[in-house]
Amino acid sequence: MDYENINVWYWLIPIVVGVICGIIGYSMGKGNVDAIDNSAELQALHDKNSKLQSDLDVCNKKLIAKPSGSGNVSSSLAAAPTTKAMLTAFDAAAAKTAFGKTIIQDDLKVVEGIGPKIAEMFHGAGITTWKALSETSVASCQDIVNSGGDRYKVHESASWPMQAKMCYEGKWKELFRWQDEHRHGKL
Template sequence: MWYWIVLAITGIISGVLGYFFGKSDTPSLQEKSFEINSLEIQNAKLKSDLETCRKRLDSYTTTSKELQLDKDILTRKESFSFDAQHAKAALGKTIKENDLKLVEGIGPKIEGLFHNFGIKTWKELAETSADKCQEVLDSGGKRYRIHDPASWPMQAKMAYEGHWEQLFEWQEKHRAGKY
């Protein structure tokens, strides 16, 4: 009989000790809150580091683009200069250098939209994708949806490079019903 009593007391003591040891291993609500706060602080630091890295990357990218532009300017074989008299002879009207309205389909308001996007010269328009031109048009609202900017970079390139006769022929062929 003593055997069963000792065994029962040993079992109860083991159960109580096991309960307390097990309870101490699980973190309390306060410990969980502390861990969450430390993780949030660590996350904020990582976001700050990421932003710093992005800024550095942007500055390196800008610097490398400037260096590439300088290299392109130095190694460029052709040099395009605006000849107003040649342009007037080919197109039959006085042309101002870098007037985006020269491009068929661009009027004063659309030219203003391009200027808002930093596209102010024929060269810049020539280097702009048709998708970017569409983005510029979309920024103006619904009324500009009827325009098709697919040929605008090509026309701007002809103007920039001084291919006035080609530009005149292309525009005459593609007037889109304007007379």
């Protein structure tokens, strides 16, 4: 019996299998690098979206700031909701009915995602009322949160101005429904 030829196969088969596994592993690992590149692209798109949102907010403020006597129908229509909102007084009873707890006027913590520390950051930035928060751009909100360090950068502030506007306008049932539908910010 020729034992020398058998010993070659014991070595050759594991080497060939190892090379094939190495090639497959390299190919699969190379695919994961593309996923990391996509996250950078996603971040760039998120930044672009924040800038566009802030530009939109600036345009909306300019539209509302136009005098209604200019004859522009869209500016007078845009001014109407603002006037109505300014006439809305805080109704603690309606807020308590909707939320089942006492709500304090201009308490930023009513906005889903804002806790005591983030509320302090907004107060430090001069944003102390629902009205002020509702007029703040999403990008500015995120900048304030990011200024608190890495711990706070995970908070998503995209809906905070909208929620604050609902508070300011006394739309308590709508706010409660929105927060409930969005699982209190945990989609």
